[in-house]
Amino acid sequence: AQSVAQPEDQVNVAEGNPLTVKCTYSVSGNPYLFWYVQYPNRGLQFLLKYITGDNLVKGSYGFEAEFNKSQTSFHLKKPSALVSDSALYFCAVSTHASGGSYIPTFGRGTSLIVHP
Amino acid sequence: EPEVTQTPSHQVTQMGQEVILRCVPISNHLYFYWYRQILGQKVEFLVSFYNNEISEKSEIFDDQFSVERPDGSNFTLKIRSTKLEDSAMYFCASSEQTDTQYFGPGTRLTVL
Numbered sequence: 001a002q003s004v005a006q007p008e009d010q011v012n013v014a015e016g017n018p019l020t021v022k023c024t025y026s027v028s029g030n031p032y033l034f035w036y037v038q039y040p041n042r043g044l045q046f047l048l049k050y051i052t053g054d055n056l057v058k059g060s061y062g063f064e065a066e067f068n069k070s071q072t073s074f075h076l077k078k079p080s081a082l083v084s085d086s087a088l089y090f091c092a093v094s095t096h097a098s099g100g101s102y103i104p105t106f107g108r109g110t111s112l113i114v115h116p
Numbered sequence: 117e118p119e120v121t122q123t124p125s126h127q128v129t130q131m132g133q134e135v136i137l138r139c140v141p142i143s144n145h146l147y148f149y150w151y152r153q154i155l156g157q158k159v160e161f162l163v164s165f166y167n168n169e170i171s172e173k174s175e176i177f178d179d180q181f182s183v184e185r186p187d188g189s190n191f192t193l194k195i196r197s198t199k200l201e202d203s204a205m206y207f208c209a210s211s212e213q214t215d216t217q218y219f220g221p222g223t224r225l226t227v228l
Contacts (some may be wrong), residue, residue: 042221043207043220044209045219046217102215103164104161104217105161107157107159108157
């Protein structure tokens, strides 16, 4: 069974400071890792993914994430936070299911609050 | 940029009633999904759909649930006899290939 842990319910950071949202995972086989963001009253919006290759993945809105196989982590980072980055962030892991789909298992989400 | 759309945005129904939640996936996508998110909890997978049939489903997706692609654009989730615990946000998603899914804004279902 695959699982995702986001150990922080909330992350607070000042605008302009770097931010990190943590994610660790457990999966059999090679993981496919994703970050999604959810703004109020909106659906989940894809940010970035790791499938294979370079451990540092760059995504939308200046976000990046680093795949660390030994620590089974995929932390989301941004060098300089914006107030508009305030949202709910979900990490997800999936593997190739028998029916051909990749079915992600989501973490509980981390609320990012960026203070002006 | 193409988006997944869902209607209605909010559905209120009485326990025991049938509801149909509608989704229009991105037009060139081939894989379709439904998820739910009970307030304050994780996003949970319900079902995936490809080539006009269910490809995966979770334990949550019991006989009360069904999905259909009635035409070339819509993808629906039907709950036959709603229960109080079905109250949740329901998200539709679609993908071109099998990895990256694009989500709609969700339908908030309230069962009274």
